[in-house]
Amino acid sequence: MSLPTSATSPDAPSIADDLAFALRLADAADAVSMARFDAADLEVSFKPDASHVTEADLATERAIRDLLAAERPADGILGEEFGTTGDTARQWIIDPIDGTANYLKGIPMWSTLIALAIDGVPQVGVVSQPAIGRRWWGATGHGAWTNTPTGEARRLAVSGVDAIAEASVSFQSIGQWRDAGRLSALERLTGAVWRDRGYGDAWPYMLLAEGRLELVAEFDVKEYDIAAHLPIIAEAGGRLTAFDGTDSLSERSVLATNGVLHDPFLTLLHAD
CATH class of the missing domain: 3.40.190.80 (D-Maltodextrin-Binding Protein; domain 2)
Structure with a gap:
């Protein structure tokens, strides 16, 4: 995967539509992941690399994939739990629950990560942390944003610290x-x-x-x-x-x- 070295803008309406869709994917993911968060009977197993995976990891990625299949069937997918499908210039990259160890312990610091890479370069990104009611999103040429307690979006900017x-x-x-x-x-x-x-x-x-x-x-x-x-x-x-x-x-x-x-x-x- 390549990293962008400059903020070049591809077709703006297309990227804007993709960002709006990515936010809907996050909504769908949040509904699934929160339904099982801190559940006493949460099913937890181990992957071949000995890392944990929960029923919520699997169900959340399935929910995202189902919506992609319905509305972006031509796009490829790379997901942590179910691997790669499709071979196109547009690929959705998904981590259904980033921070599974926190999730299974009932610690609210975990996220769903959703990205769209075009020709190998991530152009759209959404990070949703529903257990604390936070979300961040951005797209090339469209800025980076987060939600606020009042429900408004706030534009993000890195610090100017230079020492x-x-x-x-x-x-x-x-x-x-x-x-x-x-x-x-x-x-x-x-x-x-x-x-x-x-x-x-x-x-x-x-x-x-x-x-x-x-x-x-x-x-x-x-x-x-x-x-x-x-x-x-x-x-x-x-x-x-x-x-x-x-x-x-x-x-x-x-x-x-x-x-x-x-x-x-x-x-x-x-x-x-």
Whole structure:
């Protein structure tokens, strides 16, 4: 999957329609996932890689796929639970429940991630966090947005912080950095910034787009973990690359920043 390096606008009405449809997909997903959230009899099993999967993960992805089959039958799909169907220039990328470990424990910090990639580049993204009543969305040329308590949409913009010493960052988890052989880089990062926390999953990327964080970094990501974030962060004025700075996720790593600090963070993280 390629990463956009500039905010080029494809056919605006088409992208606007796709974004509206993605928001309807999120509505359908939220109805299914919330119906089983914190249920005492939730069915939980294990995948071959030993990660958890719940009945809600499967049902939520099915709901999204059913609506896609009905209204976008020519489009391809890449979903975490049911793999890839179709081979077209337009592909919907779905993580039905990002944060399954939180979901099955009754912790409300989980999301449904929905993206549309055109020619391999994510152009539409929706991140829905229904257990706390939050949603973020964006599309190339149409800005990045979130909902407010009053029901109005608010446009997103990354922060203007331009000094690492004043930055607030999320590193996801120490275990990720250890497994990636990057603990020394994490120590440099946390020693150089104003504040560091491991918020986890989709939420810190949205905090970045809201201007509340200056960096989010993680390892061992798949396309469905990150595709929905790309248009939102890009349209909010941020930058997202692989950990080595390349505009690709081929290394299965992510470095997302407010843009102005991207190169300084890269220098800091790769100092050894």
